[in-house]
Amino acid sequence: MNANMMRKAARTGRSGFKRYGGEVLRAFRSALRAPRQYRGDPAATSWISRLDRNHLAAMWIGHATMLLRIGGYNVLTDPVMGERIGVSLGLGDQPDRRAITFGLSRLIAPAVGVDELPRIDLVLLSHAHFDHLDRPTLARLAAGPARGATVITARKTAGLVPRARHGGFGRVVELTWDDHFELEQQAPTEAGCSPTRRLRVRAVRPKHWGARTAIDHHRACNAYVIESRNHRVLFGGDTAYTDSFKRVGPCDLAILGIGGYEPWTEAHATPEEAWSMFQDVRTGFGYGLLAPMHHSTFRLGDEAAGEPMRRLLAAAGERSTSSASVVCQEVGGVWSDDDQTTAEFARIRANCARSQKATSEQALLQTA
Numbered sequence: 001m002n003a004n005m006m007r008k009a010a011r012t013g014r015s016g017f018k019r020y021g022g023e024v025l026r027a028f029r030s031a032l033r034a035p036r037q038y039r040g041d042p043a044a045t046s047w048i049s050r051l052d053r054n055h056l057a058a059m060w061i062g063h064a065t066m067l068l069r070i071g072g073y074n075v076l077t078d079p080v081m082g083e084r085i086g087v088s089l090g091l092g093d094q095p096d097r098r099a100i101t102f103g104l105s106r107l108i109a110p111a112v113g114v115d116e117l118p119r120i121d122l123v124l125l126s127h128a129h130f131d132h133l134d135r136p137t138l139a140r141l142a143a144g145p146a147r148g149a150t151v152i153t154a155r156k157t158a159g160l161v162p163r164a165r166h167g168g169f170g171r172v173v174e175l176t177w178d179d180h181f182e183l184e185q186q187a188p189t190e191a192g193c194s195p196t197r198r199l200r201v202r203a204v205r206p207k208h209w210g211a212r213t214a215i216d217h218h219r220a221c222n223a224y225v226i227e228s229r230n231h232r233v234l235f236g237g238d239t240a241y242t243d244s245f246k247r248v249g250p251c252d253l254a255i256l257g258i259g260g261y262e263p264w265t266e267a268h269a270t271p272e273e274a275w276s277m278f279q280d281v282r283t284g285f286g287y288g289l290l291a292p293m294h295h296s297t298f299r300l301g302d303e304a305a306g307e308p309m310r311r312l313l314a315a316a317g318e319r320s321t322s323s324a325s326v327v328c329q330e331v332g333g334v335w336s337d338d339d340q341t342t343a344e345f346a347r348i349r350a351n352c353a354r355s356q357k358a359t360s361e362q363a364l365l366q367t368a
Contacts, residue, residue, distance in 0.1 A: 035082075035083065036083050036109075037113060038081065038109050038110050038112070038113040038114075039112075039113050039116065040111055040112030040113060040116050040332070041332070041349075041352055042348050042351075042352060043332075043345050043346075043348040043349040043352060044059070044111050044112050044116075044332050044334075045112065045116055046344060046345065046348050047059065047334050047336075047341060047344075047345045048067075048112065048116065048117070048118055050338070050340075050341045050344065051067075051069050051074065051118055051341075052069070052118075053338050053340070053341055054069045054336050054337055054338045054341060055069075055070075055071075055230065055231065055337050055338075056069065056070055056231045056233075056252060056253070056287070056336075056337045057069040057334070057335065057336040057337065057338070057341070058253060058255070058291055058327070058328055058334065058335050058336075059111060059112075059328065059332070059333070059334045060111065060291060060293060060328035060330070060331060060332070060333050060334075061079075061081065061110045061111045061112060061331070061332075062080070062081070062106070062108065062109075062110045062111060062297045062331045063078070063080055063131060063293065063294060063297035063298060064077060064078035064080070064126070064131070064132055064237070064238070064257065064293050064294050065077060065078055065079050065080055065081065065110065065293075066078075066235070066255055066291065066293065066328075067112075067117065067118075068226070068233060070199065070226055070228050070231055070233055071197055071198065071199045071227075071228025071229065071230075071231065072185075072197040072228075073121040073122055073183065073185075073197065073199050073228075074118050074119060074120050074121050074122070075120070075121065075122045075123075075124060075199075075226065076117070076120050076122070076123050076124070076141070076146065077123075077124045077126070077224075077235050077255070078124065078125060078126055078132040078133070078237070079123060079134065079137045079138065079141060080131060080132065080134040080137055081110045081113070081114050081134070081137045081140075082101065082106075082134060082136050082137055083101070083105060083106055084101045084103050084104055084105040084106065085101065085103045085104055085130045085131045085134060085298060086101050086102045086103015086104065086130050087101065087102050087103065087130070088100070088101045088102075088135055088136055089101075089102070101136065103130060104131075104298045104299060104300070105298075106297060106298065107296065107297060107298065107299060107305075108296060108297060108331050109331075110331070111331050111332035112332075114137065114140045114141060114144060114145065115144060115145070117141075117144075117145040117146075118145065119145055120141065120145050120146035120149045121149055121150070121183070121185075122149060122150050122151075122152065122183060122199070122201070123138075123141065123146055123149055123150070123151045123152070123169070124152050124153075124201070124224050124226075124235060125151065125152070125153035125154065125157065125161070126154065126206075126221060126222050126223065126224070126235070126237025126238060127154050127157065127208065127209075127210040127219065127220070127221035127222065127237060127238060128154070128157045128160055128210050128211070128212035128216070128219045129210075129212065129238065130212065131298055131300065132237070132238065133153075133157065133160055133161075133212070135160065135161075135162050138161055138162050139162040142162060142163075142168045142169050143168070146169065147168065147169075148169070148170040149169055149170055150169070150170055150171050150172075150173065150181075150183060151169050151171070151172045151173065152173050152174075152175055152181055152201055152224070153172065153173070153174055153175075153222075154174065154175070154203070154210055154219065154220040154221055154222040155174050155175070155176050155210075155219070155220035156174070156210075156216075156218050156219045156220060157174065157210065157219050157220070158172045158173075158174050160212070175201070175202075175203035175222060176203060176220065177203050177204065177205040177220075177222070178202070178203065178204075178205075179202070179203050180200055180201060180202040180203070181200075181201050182198060182199065182200050182201075183197075183198065183199040183200075183201075184196055184197070184198050184199075185197050198228070198229065199226065199227070199228055200226075200227045200228075201224055201225070201226055201227075202224065202225045202227070203222040203223070203224060204222065204223040204224065204225055204234075204244055204245065204247075204248060205222075205223070205242075205244050206221055206222065206223040206236060206237050206238060206239030206242060206244065207239050207240040207241065207242040207244070207267075208221045208237070208238040208239050208240065208267055209221055209267070221237065221238065222237060223235060223236045223237045223239060223244070223245075224237070225248050225249075225251075231252045231253075231286065232248075232249065232250070232251045232252055232286065233251060233252060233253045233254075233255065234248055234251045234253070234254045234255065234256075234281055235255045236254065236255060236256040236257060236277070237257075238257060238267065238268065238294065239256075239257065239268075239269060240265065240266055240267055240268060240269055240273070241269050241270075241273040241276070241277065242277070243280070245277050245280045245281055246280045248280070248281050249281070250281055250282065250283055250286060250288070251281040251282070251286065251288075252286035252287045252288070252289065253286075253287065253289045253290075253291060253327075253335075254277075254278050254281050254282065254289070254290050254291070255291045255293055256269070256274040256277060256278060256290065256291075256292060256293070257269060257274065257292070257293055257294030257295070258270075258271040258274045258292040258293070258294060258295050258308040258309070258311075258312050259294045259295025259296065259300065259301060259303065259308040260294060260295070260300035260301040260303075261301055261303065261308075262301045262302040262303040263301070263302060264300075264301055268294070268300075268301070270311070271292075271308050271309075271311035271312035271315060272311060272312075272315045274290075274292065274312065275290070275312060275315040275316060278290045282325070287337070288325060289325055289326075289327050289335065290316075290325055290326050290327070291326075291327050291328040291335070292308070292309065292312055292326065292328070292329070293328075295308040295309065296308070296309070296330075296331065297331065309329060312326065313326060
């Protein structure tokens with residue numbers, strides 16, 4: 001091992017110890033109380049209630065968890081909606097069974113709770129890392145909004161998906177790079193007709209790895225291209241900079257990670273690298289939008305809070321006339337191709353902000 005590799009190993013070791021050292025005790029403390037039940041604000045829940053009006057829509061729930069509407073299907077990516085990520089002890093196949101999770105705690109609550117999600121048709125799992133494949137969240141989904149849903153995951157990871165005794169996911173499909181899977185359903189309408197809905201999911205090779213522990217390096221890691229008749233979305237999963245996406249073709253929406261890069265640049269793209277990969281898929285047709293993820297939710301890297309988004313918007317400003325191409329910039333941020341849905345979300349969000357400001361001002365007056 002040369003000197004540079006030794007310095008790199010030392011930096012990554014120190015980085016991991018700083019974050020994980022104090023979390024074990026906090027995990028035990030959190031196990032002594034009832035688990036937090038996250039709830040979305042009125043704007044988020046209203047947006048979800050209107051989701052079926054959209055041909056293409058996205059909400060950033062947090063970290064790598066995106067709720068998508070495409071081709072008449074509701075898609076959830078890498079669902080992680082609990083208080084912390086890591087090894088879970090005590091998890092059975094029953095979603096109400098209490099588990100202790102040893103790992104990092106959330107910095108910000110998910111935009112909505114599991115019970116507030118719409119019916120989920122498809123769950124995409126990019127790889128087995130704890131911040132992307134969270135078994136407690138999957139168990140709750142299988143017993144709730146994703147009951148009967150199809151799960152697509154990477155090679156040698158299907159065995160990690162919880163199987164509920166009652167209900168559960170419909171099927172779990174492993175894809176290798178360049179393989180694809182097609183969903184096809186009849187969609188009843190008010191007129192009584194039943195046009196066929198089709199969705200095609202293709203696995204793409206990212207620059208990352210799929211091992212969950214030190215002894216399971218046989219597991220793979222995927223990015224995904226999701227295609228309907230009229231739209232194409234790229235979900236990048238976890239990846240360092242790669243030219244693999246140049247072969248994807250133009251996309252309406254690219255969902256790419258921008259955080260956790262310091263000192264992990266060999267595993268996670270920097271904001272500037274994410275912007276560069278976005279250029280590979282943004283032109284040709286469609287909306288040409290970037291939804292950044294994998295930042296601000298868990299402290300996975302040593303970069304300062306807010307730095308990934310600031311650097312991304314700076315990169316966008318250097319290469320475009322505005323940052324309008326960057327959507328879902330905060331947890332709970334949404335984008336929709338339906339103007340009415342977008343306007344209603346903005347109206348309710350503004351009302352919530354005014355109400356919170358008035359409450360804060362009243363509290364200050366009472367303590368003055």
